[in-house]
Amino acid sequence: MNAEDIRGFFADRDQLNMADYLELEYYLECIGDIEEALAHFCSEQSTAQWSRIGYDEDFRDLHAAKVIRWEVLEELAELSYPVEQAATGRIHACRVTIAHPYRNFGAKLPNLLTAVCGEGTYFTPGVPLVKLLDITFPDSYLQQFEGPKFGIDGIRDMLGAYNRPVFFGVVKPNIGLRPDLFADIAYESWLGGLDIAKDDEMLADVEWSTTRERSELLGKARSKAEEITGDKKIYLANITDEVDRMIEQHDVAVKNGANALLINAMPVGLSAVRMLRKHTQVPLIGHFPFIASFARLEKFGVHTRVITKLQRLAGLDAIIMPGFGNRMMTPEAEVRDNVNECLAEMGSIKPSLPVPGGSDSALTLETVYRKVGSVDFGFVPGRGIFGHPMGPKAGARSIRQAWEAIEQDIALDTYAKSHPELQAMLDK
């Protein structure tokens, strides 16, 4: 590219009608001339060749992604992570904001992903390391999406659960248990005070535990638990499946008694979530497999914040995400970011319930609550309930007792003295 070519990929924000653009934040490690690398970076993700040979025309005015802000963070002696066959030259870590015209692809999730984290993003000459840090949508774009059908308020209304966290539990043993025994365990946990008994993200429709049979048994157990406790309960059935079976799986599960559905968003694809959103009669709750493969490292891949926003846009009413603590190997600020992105103002799109999770139990509830900073979250133990030494009913009870202690501002070990289920967790 010559100097004039390069200039065509830079703009002042004021010169652009930002209602036509997504704003993208990237961390880049550039090799060689920085402005040239940034121009290539924009060109590769938009109009890579902007005129026909022999014609005096320029598609960049309408179709080019453009740098609207950039700064060099530091010069590096070497790339943060080695990349074989990377170019050679001086290396600069940069942060760049790009205005990307969404007319290039429209309000479609697969095409959006292709534009902002596709070939162009990861195969720009001189830019071997890239992390997409954030994405911001103008209202005109958000209005073309449906977003969550129920959202936090919808889930709370279903349960009649207000002014407190929503209590989930992952039924364990997660893999291998017969549906009738699975239902027994879930039933116990509901009696103990759980709101939502859920399938593990790895358990879906399998020969030894079909969605049909499991949802029927769990649906019956749920009704019985609701009758006995007088509280509303949710059975969250995992219908992650081939995308051409998901609608049918929805229909079977809901008809039989599941009243929320779990979907592994990246494995089925965000677009399949959006498809299901248009059809669903019950809340859709997302789980996070695969995301860490491109999100864990600080300086390469795609930030979880971006995926949280896209999951909300796709229509998930609740988003299960890696939570606090060393167990989930996710920086605390990142977990907070993701919680906040579920709740933040987002045009016409409803808030999703954030569910930060990972090896939780009665002993971690207060920490999670303090870190989230509000009651608007879901709490999702697995073995913390179903591995409780006194069984799943006691496990669920221990969680509710931990919440009572927090509400009444009583130290956990003090409250445990009169609450054996909680005491058993402290003793464990």
Next chain:
Amino acid sequence: MNAEDIRGFFADRDQLNMADYLELEYYLECIGDIEEALAHFCSEQSTAQWSRIGYDEDFRDLHAAKVIRWEVLEELAELSYPVEQAATGRIHACRVTIAHPYRNFGAKLPNLLTAVCGEGTYFTPGVPLVKLLDITFPDSYLQQFEGPKFGIDGIRDMLGAYNRPVFFGVVKPNIGLRPDLFADIAYESWLGGLDIAKDDEMLADVEWSTTRERSELLGKARSKAEEITGDKKIYLANITDEVDRMIEQHDVAVKNGANALLINAMPVGLSAVRMLRKHTQVPLIGHFPFIASFARLEKFGVHTRVITKLQRLAGLDAIIMPGFGNRMMTPEAEVRDNVNECLAEMGSIKPSLPVPGGSDSALTLETVYRKVGSVDFGFVPGRGIFGHPMGPKAGARSIRQAWEAIEQDIALDTYAKSHPELQAMLDK
């Protein structure tokens, strides 16, 4: 876990009926006790709790993933890439082979991904860095998939193109060009000798160039080119879209004259590819956006080899992949691996045409051919054809001339002396 718990996640290959298991190769960086970390790694991706509280039972016999081979590659002073909140202790780089029972999830791509590169894989205590290096399927598993409908032979038969590479070209300007002008350019390239004129992976169904209009114009241009040249041609239309629109997009594009379809496999989801495979009347060709975000780094994420295998399993007749040379920042051995995985024996699944690409032109054809080592590949220039100084027809001609030189074993610059289109590329 105690010593006995740990033992339950190790097995000899001979003790297992390997027809029930996928074989997974991982690179891991383990912190602390290695065998305990490996047992956790298996537990987290299969039956995390293998008995109910108070029952003497063990689901591991049928449902546990098990280590069947492992070796320590080296002890490391620090993790290859820093991970915030990783555990502390001695660090060992390991290579491990795991037998994972597919009865846990069945012949379903989203559930397969969830099991082998999901939460369990990336959130095992003591294993902050993981790369899934390879996956091998028993025939009993492969038989449950459809695989490519046409495969290499089907594409060759459509074109009548044998004993040579298949010549693709990405129409450029890729973004912003009116459909009628787009068709003119593609037409020229077909006249010049291109087999397949394709949409860019970023160009799909947009207001300023709808699939309906573009495929109609390109379909007509294709027929005209076929009439004039006497050769069969393909218009490869990109129908990457929300998954609930893909079948309709297929129908519109094919009815109007597209005779192969491009899909961005990861952005739509591998399962959406499989869905389309069941419906399609024409070859499906996959493009690679998003894959680099989890595949570029040597020691974290998922190897491209795994994704190539899964794309073939999902039914792609051709797989466009990052090719040779520094431009695509992919180690040469990795490109070769991916080419080979398209062609290798895979039970009942047909071979896919490998299309290693990236800034190709007449000048890179011989290198690609020598590195692939056979004529069974697709060659996919973009600007190398549509940015040719004499125009797209000359661009396509320069590619065919480069192939003639190779076939006749004549040096490129010698052959160029009597072939001005080739000479123009050498002069560029």
